[in-house]
Amino acid sequence: MSQRALELLQARFPAEVLATSSHRGDEWARVRPGSVHEVSAWLKGEPALDMKLLADVTAADYLVFDEAKPLAPDDPERIEIVWHFASITTKQRLCLKARVAAGGSVPSVVDLYRTADWWERLVWDFYGVKFDGHPDLRRILTWESFDGHPLRKDYPFHRRQTLLPETDVKDLVRGPGPGPSDRHMPFSQRPGARRHVRSDSYD
């Protein structure tokens, strides 16, 4: 739908654009992390694109995207930050992506789009990716002394962090109390579930 935007982007930043895709109406372009601010400024200012709305800044942790071949925790391309731009005047949408290591940083676009303020705080809170140039990068949904970045894939799903100590109620399936249980997990999706064994002896 917005192939034109992709073409213009590739023409303007041939060295910064690492990969592109146009599939099922979504266009995205992966760029070098350091060039994000420059590209965003161009997307906003270029009259043919006029992308004045930064709809969303989010991220995804690709640590176990391929369960058979997980990445190393310090892989430099582990976390992908995603910016969704939209232009209502030219009716185009483009998604920028950049991959960084956990604990890495990308330039902040808060000076271009004031909405990025809270979105970048959200990505910092959940993924631990810093945004250089953000005036007040602190946690937003968790509390200041929270330990860890919850949406990373190595943050365990059942870890409990509370501001007050919890009583240890062992015989309740749900509710407070330590102890891991994967009852929450759909049975067929449990780690190590079944599949590799059957194919071994089946084939």
Added chain:
Amino acid sequence: MEPSTTPSPTPPPPPGMVNVLVDGKPAVVKAGVNLVEAAKVAGVHIPFFCYHSCLSIAGQCRLCLVETADAPGRLIPACHARVREGLHIVTNTAAVRDARRAVMEFHLVNHPVDCAICDQAGECKLQDYYQAYDWQPSRIATHKLSKPKRKIFGPLVVYDGERCILCTRCVRFMKEIALEPQLAMVGRGDHSEIETTPGGQLDSAYSLNTADICPVGALLSRDFRFTTRVWYLDNVRSVCPGCANGCNMSAEHRGGIAYRLLPRRNEEVNAVWMCDEGRLTYHRTNDKRVRHARIGRPGTGPELPPDAETAAKKAWEALAPVAPLSDFEVAISAQLSTEEMFAAAAFTRDVLKMRRVYATGRASGKGDDFLVREDRNPNSTGLALVAETFGLQVEPFSALLEGIARGAARHLLMFGGDVPDEASAAPALAGLSTFVLLAANESPVTEAATVLLPLSTYLEQSGTFVNYYGRLQPFREAFAPRWESLPAWARTSGLCAAAGAAWRFASAADAYSLLAAKVPALAGTTLADLPETGIVLPGRAPARFAARAPRPAGMGS
């Protein structure tokens, strides 16, 4: 970008390999493999029911039909056709899709609506392939055929004729691998079914493998049936403790209970097979476990408080006065892991100052030329290795019983509660003055103990076994030790602490590292990154492999 008019030439393949294309993806595969294996190399899955890489080709399920680019529209069974140089296998055309749907439809015409009660649900190839390749409603408007259901084939296998898709994997397995052709296909057409030979039953030592390879719920394990649904089970890579062969298996468990053991592929040890006796050893982990430590014979002394330190202290109080005596002996079971044996041997030599240990374990049984070894203990070779490392002399258990009978042995420390013959050993052991026993299962032997400390089984710890062929193989912990049991290296560590000795064993990995430091073949390895196929220790292999036992390539008889 201009399209290139001539494709770049593919480089010639290495000798013994050929270039093929699978759905346009290039792959280099071994010459002479069939199309299913070739497609696997390229990452394309061709579905099949009757094909099995270790069995002869039947070619009768017709699900693996694919096309080749040089003869479009003509379908060939991928399990049977072999690759040649430049072959282009095509699986994503309409003809192949329609063929798969038609074949699945035929297989499902008479299949009973049993998913809700069939054990195979969750690991059923019919379900998997239907959802992936067919997904269309039923078109039949008649009744389905009725066939015998719940037919007992043998002591461990039950057959359901309605679910059977007549792939004959079981028939071919019994004939070619188990070498006991106890199954055959009888009847014709719609009314075909599998039956045992007249007057016989499916009582081979490998009968449960047929339940494994059965793609549907036609052949099921009577032992496992209706105990749990398979999607509740976690599994862990482990090694069978049934005999010295050390078949790689996967222990399936949930909530601290083991439910079944399934073979795991290891081409150099057990291919994908396992004997029935080994599969049933999981009962030992669940049943009749020693739960609490105890001093005094049962009913005489109080139960000890649950913490390990007190138990170790009480055990050492019993051992300390008798250890220096000449009629004090130590026995180590060949059922323990190498790490547990290492800890026991270290304690025996350095703290108890002994020079010899007695090897105990389960009694031998009938071996065969395939996977069953006479020695029904998984780690006899490990015991020999550990004893050598510490310079301890290993004597058979019969010598110990003899010594007890003579009165030359009156005090005993035994690691592991297995004895070859309980009937003769229990009364003898009951006559000992001091019998400190670390055991996992209750038996007449544990009733004879004066101090009893519960041990964890191999499923509750990580460790290694060294099999009959000298292969050190790791197994992983399935669940935490149940009740008050602990692995023997933890118990020994406690005993060392109580005795004021220097040895400590913080974990199985710790004990393994100490072992690896003393054994040149294991230098530099750690328990966590041992290869899954294990390490073959030099000089420990027997003179002769069992005639049909899988073995590493190049290893002779």
Added chain:
Amino acid sequence: MEELRTAPPPPDADALSVDEELPSRPMVINIGPSHPAMHGVVRIMAELDGEVIRKADTEIGFLHRGFEKAAENSTWIQVLPYADRLNYVSALMNDVGYVMAIEKLMGITDTERSKYMRVIACEIHRIADHMTCVGAMGLELGAFSAFLFAMEAREILYDRVMELTGARVTTSWTRVGGTANDLPAGWLEKLQKTLVRVAELREELDKLLTKNRIFVDRTRGVGVISADEALDRGFTGPCLRASGYDYDVRKVWPYLVYDRFDFVVPLGTKGDTFDRYLVRVEEMRQSERIILQAIEQIPDGPFIVDDWRVALPPKPAVYGSIEGVMAHFKLVMEGLKVPPGDAYSYTEAANGELGWYLVSNGSGKPYRCHVRAPGFPILGALERLVVGRMLADLVPIFDSINMIGGEVEQ
């Protein structure tokens, strides 16, 4: 601490000059999180200089329930009840948005009838959401009757939703490829009657508030933001349109069957609280228009695609044929098989552009499920809207942005 004045002020000094000489410091007061006017739970630490707000640090996170982490640990359809509870006032719009994102990833579309049904469901919950907002605005400014009219309208709409989906609020009604069930018999006629009553209540509400001296005085010129600044701050939906910027996803990038309906997108002029209120009231009128047109145009047909890889088979097939039971089993136990990839799908929810960013790695669970809550950037701009206004203006401004705690804090 300043000394007390010991001498009286000069007799002919201006009364106001006394104030300028009084010692004072800014006062920080804490509003919320547990406060009737803090919809959801939001904490505003307002630094006041007299009555004027100098800073308003907004702190959120009290309602954060870990939706995105929970989504990564559930199958695709198991995420649907979690999605309901995001914007819990208009759950059907969350359902529709989420399922449309999965359909985009899978490259399938739902049936014609399902498209119309989804439109009707979305518009019903849009009316419910706007009623909540407008009624709460009235309530917190003292107009209790207006609130009760809004609540009655919402109640009868929830009755229709209950008949349709089985639940009033947390509906979980959509499925990949369609909806969970078809419209009940006679439901469309009942809905038309309900809409008549809702229209009555809406007009009553309008009469009570729109020309109400107190209401206008409290909301006119309060919390003004220009269109460009609003867009720059990520505003979408009624808050953006109140500033005059014409952006409605249903018109710019039409989805479902919105391009077949004749409706108008109301725009404000001043971008103040009163405009945000007026836009919502007018949008309710337009939603009613859309629903009536949809009721006229809705075709017969299946309510879900006939593909057992995504849709559960009908129960007679599940109990009567092996194919049905196998398809049912695989779908429920293992989940949908969504091809690997990512997609961003966006709809016009009651508060603005509701975006869903899904990443799939081919397994039966979402690898990443992110919801772009329309209220999140708007709440981020709250400080900008209230700074310089008096404390009492905080309440109507905060009401007018219609922050729903569930979607902002997931």
